[in-house]
Amino acid sequence: MPDCTTRCCCLRQLGRVDYASALELQHQLAADRKQGLVPDHLLLLEHPHVITLGRNGHLENVLAGDDILARAGIAFHATDRGGDVTYHGPGQLVGYPILDLRDWKRDVGAYVRAVEETIIATLTDYGIAAGRIPKLTGVWVGGRKIAAIGVHLSRWVTSHGFALNVSTDLSYFHYIVPCGLAMPVTSMAALGVRASLDEVGAKLAVHFARIFDCEMLEN
């Protein structure tokens, strides 16, 4: 275990990783974290087009049929995080914190709020006034969702996390929500901010370290 003045958190910027590989890595890290073999981790990455379904999600929320998804080159994954259906794809900054919450407040509500706070602070750096909507977990800009959150917790170790739309092609979200009914989505690009995933990730990692009171170690 590395030596840190406060708690350690390993930052791993992984670039583009397919969903299944990232899930496997998370499972491995979470298992090791539970046994205290590794410190906390923050994985930052990007997925190819994929639609994922939370444990309590409903398939009927996937609007397009399998054939349409296949034609559009979108993979599909049922997974064990909280939340319903979501879309990940190029231009979206995905963050998977693997944290032992016993070392940090032991409070899932506080955890989710802190993840939101990290994203809000990052967006503030880019001049975007983002905020929360009570009872609707995630980060919002003027009634549009810019970041989604879905977490899995086992023995207080977190996995899964958040997805921030940096320059995501938002039309892909239409495959999963009947648009006349759902809250609309947005991205930093749609709000006029041009930034690369690496750059946004770097800023986010700084806020993450501050808010979760840990020392960020680059791998």
Added chain:
Amino acid sequence: MTDVVMPQMGESIVEGTLTKWLKKPGERIERDEPLFEISTDKVDTEIPSPAAGTLAEILVEEGKTVGINTVVARIDEAGGAAVAAQPAAAAAPAEPPPAPAAAATPAPAAAPPTEPVAVPVVGQAVPPAATAVPAVPPEPADKEPAGPLSPLVRKMARELNLDLTQVKGTGAGGRITKQDVEAYAGAQSQSAAPPSPPAAAPLPPAGQARTRIEPMSAMRIKIAEHMVMSQRTSAHVTTIHRVDMTKVARLRERHKAQFQTAYGFNLTYLPFITRAAVAGLRQYPLLNASLDGQNIVYHNEIHIGIAVALENGLIVPVIRGADEKNVLGLQRSIVDLAARARSRQLKPEEVAGGTFSITNFGSFGSLTGTPVINQPQVAIMGVGTVDKTPVVIDDAIAIRSICHLSLSFDHRLIDGALADQFMTKVKQVLESWSEEVV
């Protein structure tokens, strides 16, 4: 027994939804082995068992949301052999109950046999001999006559609070029939003028739930959120105009058969109304706008959302460039979008970007209604049923095809005068229809 409770997952968390049981009653579980999963605020959590033993009973079903510290299950640490899955109420009569229960007084005669679990409290102080005297067979058995009983007769007896042993059976083999019960009940109510047992509202049949709980589908939840969000966002006002559709009705009659043969679909009123709405939107573009904070966003294109009822919800596919389509084109789009909405084959861009919506509740027989605005739009038109109605024209009574069109508009942006000017335009287009249909 160890109680398993809904854990507190954080200071602000007051309840959790039990999403999945990972063990079944009767199954062996180790301490710290995952027992169930809960969901709170987009976080799914596996909860480990607080003790080793056998899962004796589950008290909270999957899908239910309960407060923290609610007991959700019990674990028998003895790992008991016979604990199995037996529900608490199904006490086995074969084994004589142990001492304290034997001292119990039998349930009073009136009590229905719902709780075979004896009430041990009363008798305990008294010497067992005093109370445990009679070899009286348990009360419930006493109330049942020898022959077989039909479920209907049992139910009637329960509801009328009758003792079936007193009823004389006239059916095959002395079986008690429905008529026997009715006759007996009739005689009873006459003889026993002061109804001794309160003949008030019959108790619900024991063991049968009065409600059924089912989680909402994800689509239902989305609809619910969207509707409430819209009501919270817009200052909804609805205005209703009566429109004489006689001219359109005649046109429709004339072209109906031709449509069916030439294009393979029916000609309805909806494309005419959509076409008229387009004319209104062109003249009053504020109705085709949306609000973005303090800004008014005028949309130069007219994309009309048409609400389509699904089996358990609704969806609003959009006719793009509705102003570029005639009645035939609009009808074709409506038929196509509705069919694909129902078979879930809409492409994402087909449910996005509407600038105005129309909902046709008239097809379900509604005269008129007050639809909820489809955000971020600022108005939605509701179409009532078209009925032949007597109306006064030039002081004479005539039979006309009348339709009520309602418009719900966002009073933040649109004033009543403008809304009515728009509706007057729509009405005028429909009443003096001059366009070719194809």
